Amino acid sequence: MGIPSVPRIGLVVPPENPTAEPEYGHLLGLGAAFHTTRFPTTPDSGLREMLDTYNEVLPDVLAGFGRLPLDAAVVACSASHYLHAPDGDRKFCAELSARTGFPVRSSALATLDACEALGLTRLTLVSPYEPWLTDLSRTYWEQAGITVDRVVQVSADGVFDPYAVTTEGLLAQLRQQDVPEDAALLFTGTGMFTLDALAELGGHPDRVLLSSNLASVWWALRAAGTRRGGIGEHPLLRRLARRAGPA
Numbered sequence: 001m002g003i004p005s006v007p008r009i010g011l012v013v014p015p016e017n018p019t020a021e022p023e024y025g026h027l028l029g030l031g032a033a034f035h036t037t038r039f040p041t042t043p044d045s046g047l048r049e050m051l052d053t054y055n056e057v058l059p060d061v062l063a064g065f066g067r068l069p070l071d072a073a074v075v076a077c078s079a080s081h082y083l084h085a086p087d088g089d090r091k092f093c094a095e096l097s098a099r100t101g102f103p104v105r106s107s108a109l110a111t112l113d114a115c116e117a118l119g120l121t122r123l124t125l126v127s128p129y130e131p132w133l134t135d136l137s138r139t140y141w142e143q144a145g146i147t148v149d150r151v152v153q154v155s156a157d158g159v160f161d162p163y164a165v166t167t168e169g170l171l172a173q174l175r176q177q178d179v180p181e182d183a184a185l186l187f188t189g190t191g192m193f194t195l196d197a198l199a200e201l202g203g204h205p206d207r208v209l210l211s212s213n214l215a216s217v218w219w220a221l222r223a224a225g226t227r228r229g230g231i232g233e234h235p236l237l238r239r240l241a242r243r244a245g246p247a
Contacts, residue, residue, distance in 0.1 A: 007032040007224035010065055010073030010102075012058070015041045017191045018163055020076040023213040026195055027234045032221060037064050039077070047130070051080040055092075062100050071224030072103045074110060074216045076190040079129065081106035082136045086144040103223045107190050107212040110219035112144050114210055115186075117244040122147045123208075124183045126174065128154050128162035128192045137188050152177045154192075162192040170197050184208035190216070198236055208243070209236070 009028075013020050015038045024034050039061060042050045054077055062073065075081065081089045089109045096104040105113070115123070123141065125148050127134040138148050154173045156164035170192070179185070181204060187194045194211040201209055218240050 007071040009034040009220045010070040011036045012061055012075045013038050014077050019193045020190045023195055027217040054080040070102045072220045074220055075106045078108040078212050081108040082140045105219055107216045111215040113219050114215035120184055122149055123186045124150045126152045126187045128165050128189050130160045162189040165192050167196040187211040
């Protein structure tokens with residue numbers, strides 16, 4: 001078996017995240033290879049302290065890829081990068097890119113890149129986070145110049161846990177909010193499984209549908225795959241590519 005000549009994408013994932021890798025696998029197919037490392041566990045930390053720790057250790061976590069020749073890397077944790085705000089996130093990722101020698105993006109910044117490529121200036125935010133973190137997410141997008149028209153807070157039986165939100169529960173809570181059919185939707189968080197929901201909602205070809213993982217894969221393929229292969233064959237990726245036009 002030979003080494004495939006496809007882009008190699010690095011993925012940094014929180015230790016309990018069950019979703020990022022399966023969604024990357026579905027979206028990438030055979031169009032790219034991805035290689036994963038995980039943040040350390042923080043069993044004695046609250047959520048905010050855990051996010052601060054992720055930012056502190058991220059350079060060393062990325063260094064764990066060693067000499068693996070990556071074309072790009074995504075930090076699949078939007079929440080920790082909301083703490084930086086957009087300008088700080090750009091600076092942090094630029095420093096990480098210079099240090100590693102390959103492009104690095106947080107999933108938050110990759111999502112912002114997708115919004116800019118799509119010409120998106122307004123969105124409805126769909127968030128599984130605790131309220132304070134949802135507010136932080138909203139602030140991030142608004143500081144980047146995007147108007148958040150509405151926030152749809154989703155939970156798993158009243159508990160704010162992105163890893164526990166089901167597709168059925170996600171769609172039901174969207175329907176309860178009576179979100180307009182032409183609203184641009186951003187499903188934030190790399191731990192909430194969204195691919196089936198995006199497929200269900202994708203009947204209108206012009207509707208903008210984004211998730212943290214979808215936007216991150218799209219950024220990574222644009223950063224790396226445009227040199228060696230196409231933008232991807234998954235229908236959700238083709239949908240974004242058609243709307244954005246040439247890279």
